[in-house]
């Protein structure tokens with residue numbers, strides 16, 4: 001189902017990679033992913049999340065702190081029975097792998113622009129097609145997907161719409177304004193509003209909000225490493241002052257904060 005990121009023609013399997021009829025060729029990495037991000041589509045040498053952010057997120061998520069978020073996403077995906085699905089901005093693949101488990105018969109794709117992320121993500125499930133690619137130019141055909149997940153990630157709405165078949169939908173998961181409130185109050189004198197409905201103004205014509213729900217729970221982080229990982233995987237890792245970050249990481253008693261996510265499902269008519 002893959003298309004050439006340079007000329008959009010279908011890609012066929014060639015020895016240890018894929019090739020289009022014009023001869024644009026992309027090798028499969030030793031780890032199993034395909035790099036479909038041509039150098040002319042990169043706006044920096046190493047776009048996307050860097051190794052430190054990816055590893056902090058992997059360790060934090062693997063510890064199970066956001067397990068209820070992934071569980072609910074997987075349930076919502078399974079209820080929709082897609083034949084072909086994609087996780088856009090999959091990061092190191094924690095949520096992707098759980099969607100895949102919930103959709104054992106479906107054809108799954110996952111992409112991220114960060115090589116460090118995809119290199120690690122592809123180890124989670126060799127049956128998925130893992131891609132280094134830009135969400136602005138997804139190497140898949142028009143109307144080829146019935147389900148797209150976008151979790152904590154930027155999103156190119158027009159491109160997501162192009163990929164959906166009629167009746168298919170996009171599940172966007174993002175923080176509500178309550179998310180990590182106690183942490184944000186510790187880090188900043190003035191807590192910035194997350195404006196958690198802002199994305200609703202970006203939904204393209206033809207797509208409508210069919211379902212919305214919120215998942216909220218309290219998270220207790222006992223060890224400093226988990227708190228350091230949480231900071232490192234979010235913008236708080238560079239936005240908050242070093243003193244405030246250290247006071248959260250170094251405190252001896254457990255740190256409790258709210259996790260609050262909204263799931264919005266947009267269907268293409």
Ligand SMILES: C[S@@+](CC[C@H](N)C(=O)[O-])C[C@H]1O[C@@H](n2cnc3c(N)ncnc32)[C@H](O)[C@@H]1O
Nearest residue numbers: 048049089090091112113114134135151152153
């Ligand atoms: C906050 S992380 C979320 C990762 C994953 N969905 C999760 O929740 O664990 C956002 C991800 O979007 C990726 N990203 C940013 N811009 C992108 C783009 N233009 N195309 C594809 N991925 C992009 C980053 O590399 C990063 O892995």
